[in-house]
Amino acid sequence: MDTPSFFVAFWNSFKSTILITVGQLLVNLPAAWWFYRVTFKGKNIIFNLYILLMVLPFVVLMVPQYMILKQMQLLDTLGAVILPGIFYTLAVFIITPYFRDIPKSVIEYAVLEGANEWQLFTKIGLPFATKGIMIAIVLNFIDYWGSFESTMTYIKNKSLWNLPMYIMMLKVDNMTLIFVSVVVAMVVPIAILYSCREFLIGGLTIADK
Secondary structure (H helix, E strand, C coil): CCCCCHHHHHHHHHHHHHHHHHHHHHHHHHHHHHHHHCCCCCHHHHHHHHHHHHHCCHHHHHHHHHHHHHHCCCCCCCHHHHHHHHCCCHHHHHHHHHHHCCCHHHHHHHHHCCCCHHHHHHHHHHHHCHHHHHHHHHHHHHHHHCCCHHHHHHCCCHHHCCHHHHHHCCCCCCHHHHHHHHHHHHHHHHHHHHHCHHHHHHHHHHHHC
């Protein structure tokens, strides 16, 4: 078989998805807080343009991403999948409304007590946005767990393939392996969805505010 083993593909998916999810939080949590706290003319326009990146199809971003990754010498590495994923803007779209839901009186009182911006972010912002953070983690994890476009485009080294690519390249005469691979691949997102179902059911409505 000219494809990597199931366990190699499983580890590639797990490693890249975890790194993307963590990286997104490190980038998008401060970005969402910035959009909440900073006031200036044109902020809404920038926010809408920022969120526009979320709905652009992969084929639109493929060429510019390819050129940037080539310049950074990240093609044919897991970094070609991880780096663009870290800057995906879904988490900003989900978390920002939770920050906006913080009562102004709470922020004003904390400022009067001498709290700096970092303390406001960590002591007030993050606790208020816990549900939004969990929703962003779950949705992004499931999205990138089943993603194959970037792997197919930027990675030719088969030892770096993720689970979706592995399953797609299995030969149809080995239906048992295909079935087992699909079932095992589904276990992780189903388990995450089940364990976080309360956040998904009760927390998404605030994003519409």
